[in-house]
Amino acid sequence: GKDIVQFAKAVEISHPHIDGKVCRTKKKQAGSGKYATYAESTDNNSSDGNQLNVAVCGARAAHAGGSGGDTKESVLKDFVAKTLKDGSRNWPTSEYSAGAPASTPNDNASAVAKDLVALNSDVKIIVA
Template sequence: MEISHPNIDGKVCSGNHAALQASQGTTYHEKPHQTDNNTAQCSGLGNGSAGADQKFLSKFVSAVGLSENKNWPTGQAGKSSSGPVVGAPNSNANAVAKDLVALNRDEKTIVAGLLAKTIEGGEVVEIRAVSSTFIRI
């Protein structure tokens, strides 16, 4: 998605609606530990000063270790004292789902197609309208 659909990449895991630490989180990081600015929570960028380079699904995926099965389905965020703060069960999965639901119809179709391509043999078929007429004489 990073290369083929950067507009969609910038709409998922780019906000602050799932921030575990209010007004914290500027950088996605695999191990937030006790650093307030670090987060491994999708849409956990609670600080308005998060860099534009952080506001992408691709950045979230690469920075928090998802390919190594880390920080999924539950996220965490750094906290200076006694950190990190662990999210509610499935917090990352729920945040990704919320961001995907917010996409428009065409963007959802693109995402569904990309997901189908990653699953061998999968395909997406969109049916815009179905109607039938039956007349009995």
């Protein structure tokens, strides 16, 4: 956990454009509603949209309306600050309270790796 936090901080400082390409939260539907918000535990309430908190890198909001969520997407630096904290929480597996996605073994490690693999080759060289 502490290693991924240090990696993320280094990326944020030296290449902030890359930070915005990893662990981007998503809306329930493209173009409408709010983005999921990073938190210490997933509480992504799909019944009313008042809780759109996720603890999984790049997770999707479970509801398009309600008072929860954010008007802009959260990215790697937000994931580190709100979900991983100092590296002692949610790595490699997320914590779960309610809603989706439910925790699965190594879900955050897999999600971060998936986002890094999806970067173009020039960005991958910088990250390496």
